[in-house]
Amino acid sequence: MLLHTYRSFDMELPTVDLREADYVILGLPYDGTTSYKPGARFGPVLIRQATLNFESYILDYNIDIAELKIADAGDVSLPVNVEDSIRVAEETIRELREVNPNAIPIFLGGEHSMTYAPVKVLKPKSYVVFDAHLDLRDEYQGSRFNHACVARRISELGVKVAIFGVRSGTKEELIYAEENGIEWVHARDYSYEAFVDLVLSMPEPIYVSVDIDVFDASLVPETGTPEPGGLRFWDVVEALEWVSERKDVIAFDIMEVSGDKLGNITALTAGKLLFHILGMLGEFR
Numbered sequence: 424m425l426l427h428t429y430r431s432f433d434m435e436l437p438t439v440d441l442r443e444a445d446y447v448i449l450g451l452p453y454d455g456t457t458s459y460k461p462g463a464r465f466g467p468v469l470i471r472q473a474t475l476n477f478e479s480y481i482l483d484y485n486i487d488i489a490e491l492k493i494a495d496a497g498d499v500s501l502p503v504n505v506e507d508s509i510r511v512a513e514e515t516i517r518e519l520r521e522v523n524p525n526a527i528p529i530f531l532g533g534e535h536s537m538t539y540a541p542v543k544v545l546k547p548k549s550y551v552v553f554d555a556h557l558d559l560r561d562e563y564q565g566s567r568f569n570h571a572c573v574a575r576r577i578s579e580l581g582v583k584v585a586i587f588g589v590r591s592g593t594k595e596e597l598i599y600a601e602e603n604g605i606e607w608v609h610a611r612d613y614s615y616e617a618f619v620d621l622v623l624s625m626p627e628p629i630y631v632s633v634d635i636d637v638f639d640a641s642l643v644p645e646t647g648t649p650e651p652g653g654l655r656f657w658d659v660v661e662a663l664e665w666v667s668e669r670k671d672v673i674a675f676d677i678m679e680v681s682g683d684k685l686g687n688i689t690a691l692t693a694g695k696l697l698f699h700i701l702g703m704l705g706e707f708r
């Protein structure tokens with residue numbers, strides 16, 4: 424076990440020791456800056472539990488992900504304060520890299536605020552994110568590390584940012600995007616072609632983040648700030664297939680899953696996406 428982690432719930436998959444893994448799951452169960460619907464601290468448990476519903480054989484790729492070498496490093500034990508939590512998450516991810524520098528991590532959240540930690544440690548050149556929100560605020564509800572600020576903090580690290588599926592933002596965020604070369608695609612304008620067009624020229628390596636609220640609210644009612652008018656499940660899967668096959672993706676996350684009932688529709692959406700990500704990684708890499 425890594426320092427500052429605990430085991431919460433087992434997925435519907437055999438796992439291997441972290442040292443031997445090609446892929447590693449790590450939960451970031453933080454919800455201290457939630458602004459609307461609470462419960463993101465249960466996201467990682469809910470996603471793992473939802474995988475019990477799914478076959479490990481993925482029809483789309485003709486692959487059984489039970490045969491992949493996947494480790495589950497558990498969940499990081501996070502303190503109350505958001506900046507302290509980011510620090511503990513960073514330390515844990517650094518430790519994980521020391522134990523196994525080659526495994527591709529898939530982080531499960533937990534608020535989007537936590538994505539800052541893996542990005543700081545893994546130092547991608549680009550951040551490709553699916554999100555209903557721009558997350559480009561300088562500050563929100565008293566914190567610069569609020570979930571609504573994470574894309575801005577990441578862009579300030581010098582990482583190239585592109586955001587897909589957006590349908591919520593402020594004038595201030597729009598101006599920041601424009602002044603800082605941050606590309607984004609409205610959910611109404613989203614297409615596979617628009618995604619490929621933008622991501623094709625982005626510098627590598629790439630960190631891919633899925634804020635689960637990018638999906639239509641009907642697919643993800645249990646998330647911190649649900650928004651109607653979102654993407655379909657296959658929109659995101661097809662984009663991830665392209666980027667994981669064609670570009671150097673060093674990590675993924677699935678964030679902002681919440682709720683207090685096992686088997687909730689949001690967790691099922693996230694669990695199914697997790698299995699597809701593992702399937703495409705097994706197929707393409």
Ligand SMILES: N=C(N)NCCCCNCCCN
Binds near residue numbers: 571
């Ligand atoms: N990145 C995010 N998830 N942002 C959500 C911001 C919520 C805006 N509430 C609007 C309240 C208006 N009174």
Ligand SMILES: [Mn+2]
Binds near residue numbers: 554556558570634
């Ligand atoms: Mn977000």
Ligand SMILES: [Mn+2]
Binds near residue numbers: 554556634637648
């Ligand atoms: Mn969002």
